[in-house]
Amino acid sequence: MIDSTPMSRTEEITVQHSPTTKPIVQMAGISVEFPGVKALDNVGFRLFPGEVHALMGENGAGKSTLIKALTGVNPIASGTITVNGNDTRFTGPADARERGISTVYQEVNLCTNLTVAENIMLGSEPRRFGGLDWRTMRRQAQTYLERMGLKIDPASSLGSHSLAVQQLVAISRAMVVDAKVLILDEPTSSLDTDEVAQLFEVMRKLRDDGVAILFVSHFLDQIYAIADRITVLRNGQLVEEREKDQLPQRELVSLMIAGTSDAQVGGANERTAATERAADAEPLLQAVGLGRKGAVQPFDLDLYPGEVIGLAGLLGSGRTELARLFYGADKADDGVIKLGGKPVKLRTPRQALGRKIAYTSEDRKGEGVVGELTVAENIILGLQAARGWIRPLPKTKATQIVDAYIKALGVRPANPNALLKNLSGGNQQKVLLARWLATAPKLLLLDEPTRGIDIGAKTEIMNLVSELAEQGMSVVFISAELEEVLRLSDRIVVMRDHAKVAEIPSTPDVDVPRLIEIIATGEENK
């Protein structure tokens, strides 16, 4: 795993900023705990005036928790936060905003039915005679817009503008309080290239005015285009803080994924030798030029029975989107899927289920768990949905299936009548796996099945996947943990910036550093 230092690592990192500048925000020894999880463990972070500081890390690394700890959304268990040299605890985002720290979230949370001026000035409206001073409001809004280089009418309705403009309006709004610190949480995820350029121009301008900008993005190229300094988190711990120029892309990816700058983790795969594919094997499913605008660029991929395909790539690289296309969870707008050589329609999950394809979402809570139903009901949900409501699964058969899977997967508590919401994450995941295995799929798409669950359940699930493949199931396995991908896969597909960039057999000479190289550069050759 990672070399977890018990102490905050801020002290160890040499100050590369000029010694005269003092950080405007300094967080030291920050720990945040949620029931059963340590979301942040002794993390240090600092932000200087006039810099764009990128906060990097995979899912669950603690990026948003750190932001929420700073703005007072999440209470911190220990640690200190100093702003401008003063010990500070904000009571919430509004308090932080009032005191110069503004946050702009991924989803623009503005009122699209109000005018641009109203949105910008909301909360600090100029008043006159107890009412609103509309003219002053528009004039003030105008000056903020000009500062952003935005030439739009403040009296126009916000909804009539593009997402990029709305994003910039959100930033204008953040600047109304004369923010010294601007936090941008994935502002670019829904913007196209030109819009990103426009946003970056504004960011540079603000930076040159001395504003400290904390920037979160999953796009490596964007980070390298705009950031001055990078902090990497992993599993709730601080891994590294460094100037951008001294942190090559390859090393950054390695830090994010493996927690060390030079990943030497073993993890050579175990499956290859045993599962050599017969030369005349027919693919179960073929994707030909399959793609979806804004999600995955068209790609080809053959899936064989008895084979585990590992999907590697950073968050937002298109790995989830690819799996969803095979399941019909999202509709492909390009290309075809062939089953046994013949094109098939897979436009809804139902159609995919009918073709014996199953998919577990990475969003276990939002897209998998039906919390108020029992374990038993959750297990038979997929089977029952396929039968339709009018033909209930016979009670004896249902009990038999449920008991068998609870036993086989070691679900704890082994009580079929417990409500699923009362089970731990790992056991919920086992129940969801049972739901899909009960449908006897030929292709199983597993999107981060091991995320957020304890190490025991993780191993059990990975062994299970291995067994299923040996029994002839075709498996697509997505995981942020490259070691897991390497250990399980027969072939590895690497995704980068919404495109499939490599497809390599998992031979013994493929290791984590090699994968990181491909993820970072998008090039297959060493």
Place this chain on the structure above:
Amino acid sequence: MTRIYKHRLFWPAIALLALLLACTIKRPDILGISVLDGHLFGAPIDILRNSSPLLLVAVGMTLVIATRGIDLSVGATVAISGAVALTFIASSANPGSAGTAVGAVIVALGLCLILGAFNGVLVANFGIQPIVATLILMTAGRGVAMLITNGQITTVNSAPFSKLASGYVLGLPVAAIIAYGVFAVVALVVRRTALGMLLEAVGINPEASRLSGVKSRTLVFTVYVLCGLLSGLAGLIFAGNTMAADANNAGLFIELDAILAVVIGGTSLAGGKFNLAGTMIGVLIITTLSLAVTVLGVSPLVTSLFKAIVVIAVTLMMSTRLRAMLGSLRERRRYQEVGA
């Protein structure tokens, strides 16, 4: 014993018993049932009969609410159903015949099926918020009923049709047999087939259900159709009772009573888990309230207030938060296990 009062129907049941008890104290003979001409008579029978239309509507409403929806148009549907049936009878050549009455029932229910399907399409296929989608028919529906009756209160005479409301079979009111029969059938179908579980899955987590292959659109569509159909049936009982098609007042505010009955019965407006038996108790409470008002001699001026107080008391007693405040921490944990 300690477990009984944690059952989620405990407080609604207690409220119902308390109301009946209050009535008995005022008039000891109130709960007596007498036999006259082979028919059963008495306040309990009245409650059963008077609760019939509301029960029909509330059963449909329960299923709609389980899918995270709501149907505000049930009152309008009640009005349309009655208007169509009575206008059909009035314009037929032989108003008194049984054939005409059957025809009226079929035409009215057919139309209500279509109205339910209209709601279903708006909600399930076009993704319009249920409260908005059904508001359309709620406001337009009474206008449609006015058109059908030409703005008149059509009065007709049809002995077979009026049997729907005032007839007796095996000593019991026909209306009650219909409503409680439908209730039993729906309750049975919902729990014996997978319908109940799938509806709850859709209500609890729509996206997880979709990804599990549940045909949520079809299910949602179906419950709105069923709700329309049951409201139509309720409208026929109303019409059979008055034999006058009153487009303005038939089923007025019944949507609110139905929603109230569902809530009293312990089904959350947020959707998911539903409880048809609870809905029935809710319906009985609301109907008994009207009886209690007369028996206890509550002045008509404060009738609504009296009703409101009872309803507030019941919902407060059912509030998990209030119970938790009253109970200890250990009990609170138990509620989450038992009550959810």
